[in-house]
Structure formats: structure tokens, C-alpha cells
Amino acid sequence: MSGAATSDHGFNPRLIAGVVAIGVIAFIALWALIALGPQLSSGNNGGGHALAKGAPGYAGIVDLLERAGAEVELRRTVESQSYEEYHPLLILTPTHRSRPEEISELIDAQSGGKVLIILPKWEVMTVPGQAAKPGWVGAGIPVTPSARLLPEALFGKVTVAAAPGKAAVVPADLANRVFSVTLPANVQTVKGEQLDVLIAGPDGGAVLARSREHDRYILADPDLINNLAFASRDKARGAAMLIDAIGEDADANALAFDVTLNGLGGGRSLLRFAFVPPFIGITLCLIAAGLLALWQAWARFGPALKPARAIPVSKAALIANSADLIKQARRELDGADAFVKSQRGAIARRLHAPSGLDDGGTDAWIDKHLPAGSDLFSALARRLPLARNTHEFLADAQALHDIRKDLLRDSQ
CATH class of the missing domain: 3.40.50 (Rossmann fold)
Known part of the structure; x- marks a missing residue:
């Protein structure tokens, strides 16, 4: 296959604009020559x-x-x-x-x-x-x-x-x-x-x-x-x-x-009058209005939209689709325990928590590494599964995510 880059919308916009401009100029020139041909001869x-x-x-x-x-x-x-x-x-x-x-x-x-x-x-x-x-x-x-x-x-x-x-x-x-x-x-x-x-x-x-x-x-x-x-x-x-x-x-x-x-005379005709004074001014205004209309149409609509894939490709797309499926099923609150468990396991694994600790002991060990005055991991872990609506759920989940980010120094 050729390695040449292909256009996103099938046609080169500059090429099409040039063809349209040449066509408009040629059309106007044709009618001007028809009207004024005998006088220009x-x-x-x-x-x-x-x-x-x-x-x-x-x-x-x-x-x-x-x-x-x-x-x-x-x-x-x-x-x-x-x-x-x-x-x-x-x-x-x-x-x-x-x-x-x-x-x-x-x-x-x-x-x-x-x-x-x-x-x-x-x-x-x-x-x-x-x-x-x-x-x-x-x-x-x-x-x-x-x-x-x-x-x-x-x-x-x-x-x-x-x-x-x-x-x-x-x-x-x-x-x-x-x-x-x-x-x-x-x-x-x-x-x-x-x-x-x-x-x-x-x-x-x-x-x-x-x-x-x-x-x-x-x-x-x-x-x-x-x-x-x-x-x-x-x-x-x-x-x-x-x-x-x-x-x-x-x-x-x-x-x-x-x-x-x-x-070789220039007879009277509406076509000829369009290209001689005083009506040449009106003709130029109409031409300018047509060009402005073409420019506005070009700027307003632009190139044709490329149709998106029905199922996007990548891990991010898979996560987004899964999240969208959970949202449509209205089961967002059911994932609170799993989210707390994933955050706890990631922090304990990265900070090398002592082995043999249960969930409560791990939460207490994590609290010791937090700055004084900040929200405790153990409190957020108990409160998140009890969220009554998505607003409370998102607020506590974001707080848990911030704790993980601060302790592990990453953006995961």
C-alpha cells in the first residue's frame, strides 16, 4: 500500500476553492465579453x-x-x-x-x-x-x-x-x-x-x-x-x-x-448595461455579495464530517463504554466496595504495607501516612458504600482518588 497521506474529507479544500473561484471569474468574463465584445473588437x-x-x-x-x-x-x-x-x-x-x-x-x-x-x-x-x-x-x-x-x-x-x-x-x-x-x-x-x-x-x-x-x-x-x-x-x-x-x-x-x-456597434441590451456606467457599480456589488455568500458558506459548514466508529478502539474506550453501560443501568452505587478495595490494594502494594493485615488494619496503616488535618482513608472507605446518591458517591470517590495520587505521586 502507498504510504502517502490521505485527506480526511476526500477533496483538497484549496483545490476546490480554486476551481470555484476560476469558474466564477470565467463565467463573469464570458458574459462581459458577450456584452462588450463588439466594442472591444x-x-x-x-x-x-x-x-x-x-x-x-x-x-x-x-x-x-x-x-x-x-x-x-x-x-x-x-x-x-x-x-x-x-x-x-x-x-x-x-x-x-x-x-x-x-x-x-x-x-x-x-x-x-x-x-x-x-x-x-x-x-x-x-x-x-x-x-x-x-x-x-x-x-x-x-x-x-x-x-x-x-x-x-x-x-x-x-x-x-x-x-x-x-x-x-x-x-x-x-x-x-x-x-x-x-x-x-x-x-x-x-x-x-x-x-x-x-x-x-x-x-x-x-x-x-x-x-x-x-x-x-x-x-x-x-x-x-x-x-x-x-x-x-x-x-x-x-x-x-x-x-x-x-x-x-x-x-x-x-x-x-x-x-x-x-x-461593430454596441447595441442596447440589459446584459451590456450591466457592464457599463452607471450600472457597473450594481454589478460589482452583486458580484461581491455572491463572493461573500460563498465565503460564509465555506466558513459555516467546512469540510464533511468523518463518521465515527460505532465501537471506539483502546482501553480508554473500553472503560468509557463500561462506565456508560453502568450509568445506563443506574448501578453506579453498586461499585463502591470494588472501588474502595482497588484503591486500598494499590496503595498498600506500592507502599509495601505489612503482610497479614485485614481491611481495617490496612486502612489504619494508610491513615498514618496521611498529613495531619486531612481526610482519613478509613473514614472515606466506610462512608463511600453508604452514599445515598451519585453526588455523594462522586465526592467521596474523588477524595479517595486524591489520597492515592498524593501518596503514590501519580495520576492513576
Whole structure:
């Protein structure tokens, strides 16, 4: 058999406490990540939004604007953020699969504010046989988006088309600024009766258009400002001047890039509210209360009790069982003579009493060895068998035991 020590209660308390603590922390972390996952995500997934660093994304223009000192916000909610001295230009970057009602909700939340919609152009895919790098796109196919991305109630009836041709540099005159932008080959354009053309395309459509009734702008081709435009210095300069001119034309003092249309928003939910101010305080209090309840349960009950043996092992256990049996039978007083005899014999044997003495003579011989003024052994020996109750019996028996202990100098 192994000589290793075994636990008294089957499990190591520290191990179980560690497992419970890890489980609680993992459970809380799981729900926190579920609630806040979209907000904690870097967003560098190769999509066409402000957090993506791939070709269709807009991380380049965002970084350039921030370095230039512009106030740039990445908006993950549908709530309006327009204040008395804060009038941002909301930039929407829908995908081919975005729903018109989602776009309408974002625009309506601006309460008539300034909005720029950048239509999607590229459908990206992974090249078979090639390992995709994080944030990169394998290949892109230009796909003309549906006109449904521009709600008819807000922009009227519009059409979106691709104009075949070669890349060309065209002049732009916007907000009293004259600059050049590079139109890509197969440029996308938009047409509509309620739209004003700000930058014309080769087919008579508008690469950049504005609603006649509101400060709502449409950039039909994203290649003018996306990361693909940063392949050259001239394109990057044109992208920065284009965004700056649109913001000045709209009289906006900040830029807000929306990422909710790209699945990176933090929607309203009770689970999310539990981990953001002001309700994070209540959540922490509940967690602390749960931990205190676990600690109290652990301290109150402790490890499982080990069942005792039905019949204990040892001489002491045998004596205790015999005494308990005598007590249950109510025969304690019947053992007085035997107790006196055992004490007398032990003292006489240890002190070498003269042989031939009867019980009375032995008691008298023991009395001679006792200090003056103490209880006599002979008196206690006569009185103990006459005890009327257990209290008297125990008192005299204890006195006899004390005499033996004093004379023999032991604890028996």
C-alpha cells in the first residue's frame, strides 16, 4: 500500500476553492465579453469601415485626420451626439448587405444633422490555397451596390451605376476650394432628381452628390478616400482635401465615423448595461455579495464530517463504554466496595504495607501516612458504600482518588 497521506474529507479544500473561484471569474468574463465584445473588437477584419486596415477600409484617412488635428469620433451607437457647440459630420459606410431601415434610423437619429454616405464597391474574398493574413483581403471584385442603400424617402429616386473607363484626374470645386481628385477606372456614380452634382463622373452621373433639401452627401465611389487611395501621395492628398471640403461645406466641426452598419456597434441590451456606467457599480456589488455568500458558506459548514466508529478502539474506550453501560443501568452505587478495595490494594502494594493485615488494619496503616488535618482513608472507605446518591458517591470517590495520587505521586 502507498504510504502517502490521505485527506480526511476526500477533496483538497484549496483545490476546490480554486476551481470555484476560476469558474466564477470565467463565467463573469464570458458574459462581459458577450456584452462588450463588439466594442472591444479591434475591427481590423478587412471590411470597408473606419477600423479596417485592408484595402477597402478607411483606417488610413482616420489616422491622417487625427494626425492633422481634426476631431474624429468612432461611433458605435445609434444615439445622436450633436450638442450646442458640437456638430459632427456623420460618415456612414454601409455594406452591400446593409438594410435601408438601418441607414434611415442612423440618419433620423441625427435630427436633420449632416451626413455623408459612402457607398460600398468591393466584395472581398479569400484566394483558395493562400493563407489569409489578419486584416488583409485576398481578392476584391467590384460590385455595384443597390440603390436601396439610399432610402427613397430621404434622397428621392436614385440610380447607382459603374462607368467603364480609365483612371483620370479631375478638378473639384467645393466650399470655395479648388483641388484635384483621382477617379479610378470603372468609377461608380449616382444619379437622382433631388441630388446636386458636386464632382461629376464620366457618364454624367455624380461621384459626389448632395441632397438639395438637407446637408446629406453621397460619395458614390469609396476608392477616393479608402485605404486603396493611399497607394500614392497625390491620391492621399486628394482624399484628405475631399473630406475636409465636405466637412467645411456642411459647416461641421468634427467627423464621426459610424461602424454599427459593419457589425461593430454596441447595441442596447440589459446584459451590456450591466457592464457599463452607471450600472457597473450594481454589478460589482452583486458580484461581491455572491463572493461573500460563498465565503460564509465555506466558513459555516467546512469540510464533511468523518463518521465515527460505532465501537471506539483502546482501553480508554473500553472503560468509557463500561462506565456508560453502568450509568445506563443506574448501578453506579453498586461499585463502591470494588472501588474502595482497588484503591486500598494499590496503595498498600506500592507502599509495601505489612503482610497479614485485614481491611481495617490496612486502612489504619494508610491513615498514618496521611498529613495531619486531612481526610482519613478509613473514614472515606466506610462512608463511600453508604452514599445515598451519585453526588455523594462522586465526592467521596474523588477524595479517595486524591489520597492515592498524593501518596503514590501519580495520576492513576
